[in-house]
Amino acid sequence: RKEVEQDPGPFNVPEGATVAFNCTYSNSASQSFFWYRQDCRKEPKLLMSVYSSGNEDGRFTAQLNRASQYISLLIRDSKLSDSATYLCVVNIFGDYKLSFGAGTTVTVRA
Amino acid sequence: DVKVTQSSRYLVKRTGEKVFLECVQDMDHENMFWYRQDPGLGLRLIYFSYDVKMKEKGDIPEGYSVSREKKERFSLILESASTNQTSMYLCASSPLGSNGYTFGSGTRLTVV
Numbered sequence: 519r520k521e522v523e524q525d526p527g528p529f530n531v532p533e534g535a536t537v538a539f540n541c542t543y544s545n546s547a548s549q550s551f552f553w554y555r556q557d558c559r560k561e562p563k564l565l566m567s568v569y570s571s572g573n574e575d576g577r578f579t580a581q582l583n584r585a586s587q588y589i590s591l592l593i594r595d596s597k598l599s600d601s602a603t604y605l606c607v608v609n610i611f612g613d614y615k616l617s618f619g620a621g622t623t624v625t626v627r628a
Numbered sequence: 629d630v631k632v633t634q635s636s637r638y639l640v641k642r643t644g645e646k647v648f649l650e651c652v653q654d655m656d657h658e659n660m661f662w663y664r665q666d667p668g669l670g671l672r673l674i675y676f677s678y679d680v681k682m683k684e685k686g687d688i689p690e691g692y693s694v695s696r697e698k699k700e701r702f703s704l705i706l707e708s709a710s711t712n713q714t715s716m717y718l719c720a721s722s723p724l725g726s727n728g729y730t731f732g733s734g735t736r737l738t739v740v
Contacts, residue, residue, distance in 0.1 A: 526668070550727050561718060561731035562671070605670070609727050614659055614678055615686065616727060620670035 521545060524606050524619035531596050531626055538592040539622045541606030550609035551582055551589050555602045556621065562605055565591075596626045631655075634719050634732035641739050647706040649735050651719030658724040660702035662686075662694065664715040665734075671718065677702055678724075709739045 524541040531537045543551075551568035566573065568580040568589050579592040593600055606619035635650035653660065659678050663671040663686075673686030675694040683694050691713060695703045702721075706713055719732040 522670075552727065561733050562729075563731070564728060614684075615661065615673055615676055616729060617673075618663075618671040620668055 520619075521617040522606050522608050522619035524622045526620060526622060528623040528625050531624070533596055533598060533626055533628055535596050535626075536592065536594050537596055537624055538590060539604070539624075540588050540590045541619050541622070542586075542588045543606075543608045543617075544587070545608070545610055546587065547610050548587075548608045549611040551580075552607040552609075552616070553578075553580060553589075553591050554605040554607055554618075556605055557602050562618075565604070593624070596624075598626050598628060600624060601626045632719055632721050632730050632732040634717075634735050636735050637733065639735055639737045641706075641709050641737065643710060643739055645706075645709045645739075647709050647737065647739075649704040649706075649717055649719075649737070651702045651704070651721075651732055652700050653702075653721040653730070654700065655721060655723070655730065656699065657721035657730075658699070659722045660696065661720045661722075661729070662692075662702065662704045663718045663720065664688070665718055666715050674704065709737075711739050713737065714739045 553565040554562040555565040556562040566575045572581045577594045581590045603621040605621045632653045661676040662674045677696040693705045717735045720729040
């Protein structure tokens with residue numbers, strides 16, 4: 519079983535729509551959680567960290583559910599520039615490295 | 629602007645060649661990582677290093693080795709390139725105690 523699993527999508531949404539997707543993680547010792555964004559043929563870049571209480575960054579809202587071992591990302595008022603692959607990333611307590619999901623592709627159309 | 633620089637953007641090598649992928653960071657980060665990224669599989673960790681001359685195997689180290697002689701430089705070596713090592717290779721670094729990775733722009737390696 520993969521450590522981090524995501525629905526690959528693609529999620530095709532019109533501009534202005536809300537889109538949400540989840541990822542699940544298998545290791546209950548996971549401590550830190552992130553969403554990275556990766557544009558086509560570019561490197562991943564940190565979008566936001568995910569905190570236990572949930573957090574917002576502008577139009578982006580991240581939630582963590584430790585009991586069910588999933589995190590979610592919601593994008594409100596989608597823009598064309600939000601088209602990207604969103605990587606769910608997890609860190610296990612005491613570990614140097616991050617574990618990446620395969621990504622969820624979002625395409626926002628005009 | 630802080631950076632992780634990978635020496636080549638695109639590389640084509642022949643089967644059996646020894647291949648060197650170089651990564652340099654200018655942020656004085658302790659941790660450095662090599663990942664490969666393949667469609668549907670996501671990023672998989674090959675090797676990482678948390679200090680000069682220190683290295684740890686990741687999830688898929690077979691067929692690879694690494695070298696970290698200086699803090700800023702982390703090299704990935706394919707001892708004898710094979711076609712199944714055709715992939716996008718991403719280097720990343722992070723400071724000690726942080727999960728904040730900075731990635732290089734990647735090297736797309738094709739082995740023919």
